[in-house]
Amino acid sequence: MGKRGRATVVVLGDIGRSPRMQYHALSLASQASLKVDIVAYGGSDPHPAVLKHPSICIHKMAQWPKFTQNLPWVLRYFVLLLKPIFQFLVLLWHLCVKIPAPDVFLVQNPPSVPTLVAVKWASWIRHSAFIVDWHNFGYTLLGLSLGRGSRFVAAYRWFEKHYGQLADGSLCVTKAMQHELAQNWEITATVLYDQPPDFFHPASVEDKHKLFLKLDKEFRHFEGVRDCISHGSRHMTDESHDSLFTTIFKTGVIEKSTRPALVVSSTSWTPDEDFDILLEAAVMYDRRVAAILNEDDSIKNEAIWDAMNDGKQIMYPRLLFVITGKGPEKEKYIQKIKNLNLKRVAFRTMWLAAEDYPLLLGSADLGVCLHTSSSGLDLPMKVVDMFGCGLPVCAASYSCIEELVKVEINGLLFSSSSELADQLLMLFKGFPNECDVLSSLRNGALETRSSAAWATEWEEHAKPLVLEVISRNST
Structure with missing residues (x-):
């Protein structure tokens, strides 16, 4: 399947605290028979099933220095500008240099900035497809701290919408989000409900x-x-x-x-x-x-x-x-x-x-x-x-x-x-x-x-989308 037989899962966050993206990686490897690279931050250990899978490789990125959290308030907006530039360069380096070129990038959103920008640029450079998995909207999360009326929030929303529209395909977590993306963002998304993998079960x-x-x-x-x-x-x-x-x-x-x-x-x-x-x-x-x-x-x-x-x-x-x-x-x-x-x-x-x-x-x-x-x-x-x-x-x-x-x-x-x-x-x-x-x-x-089970839902809803965008991109 595909011209390279590879997929890259991108998380601008702790992969150990991103269960849905871990499950995506397992399904891409086991159900789509792809070699999978995970590009993410470290911090917490992923599930052993991810760590032990022979077709999954985790690449941990350098993180923004923690000492900047204690900077004075007057420097906060400066950090808001500088931090995404740093993250963008680190992410782009990993996606374009550190890992083999994939058939498809599957990226978690949010965070949207600079993730969607970096992944889209990498998909152009490496001639790969690009799928966004919409977990929420990044601009609404930013609005919790800055207020919905902030210019930073408005700019963030523009980047999120513009680069989301440039994706080759989209997944989302609810029908309500699917409707919002279709009506107000002009993005067609496939609903993939979260389901627990087999290792979640009642205990004896x-x-x-x-x-x-x-x-x-x-x-x-x-x-x-x-x-x-x-x-x-x-x-x-x-x-x-x-x-x-x-x-x-x-x-x-x-x-x-x-x-x-x-x-x-x-x-x-x-x-x-x-x-x-x-x-x-x-x-x-x-x-x-x-x-x-x-x-x-x-x-x-x-x-x-x-x-x-x-x-x-x-x-x-x-x-x-x-x-x-x-x-x-x-x-x-x-x-x-x-x-x-x-x-x-x-x-x-x-x-x-x-x-x-x-x-x-x-x-x-x-x-x-x-x-x-x-x-x-x-x-x-x-x-x-x-x-x-x-x-x-x-x-x-x-x-x-x-x-x-x-x-x-x-x-x-x-x-x-x-x-x-x-x-x-x-x-x-x-x-x-x-x-x-x-x-x-x-x-x-x-x-x-x-x-329902994750493997069943992924086979029915996500796998066809992955196959379609890879096939379309390779022609």
């Missing part, structure tokens, strides 16, 4: 136990903070057969009836995800459960949760929120978490190895997504991954989210912290054995998982 109780043992120290300790997880840990053995959630019984591994509910949220710690909503919902859950139980503050925390209350098991569990991801606002929110002083809710922030992240999702009880989209036209990949693991989701509501989250089937939508708190109370009432609504949503998430 044995796999859960191994993961929980591996993460046990991080679960029990959080930078010196004593909470409902670390405070009660003295009642648990440190022996290797016992974790916070699981233990080994005569019949094998079992989940503890007094375990906390495990809630997972993945975030990039950026302004388009309002993490305050989750913190406020946690405070509301904590206070509302206290009011329901009419607790005496003198009762010790571990007695409330690990024993019985008047001979009956507590109706509402402790909640352990595990927040994964890296980003600019992480430290700010860690400080907020430390000041919450909650009795029934605990937070842990982690960055997991690529092979452990699917296991965590497959071991959790609920996923929470705070993504609202700068454009309102993209869908959160994290929810796709959660459904791949059969994990039901509470997601922030915005214009096109219902293309993914089907209300009361595989998840729920919220528009405020109060709504999210109500959902947590409703879903976890009677945990772990009498949560009918949570069980129903989990079944819906499992059905969503089985309805």
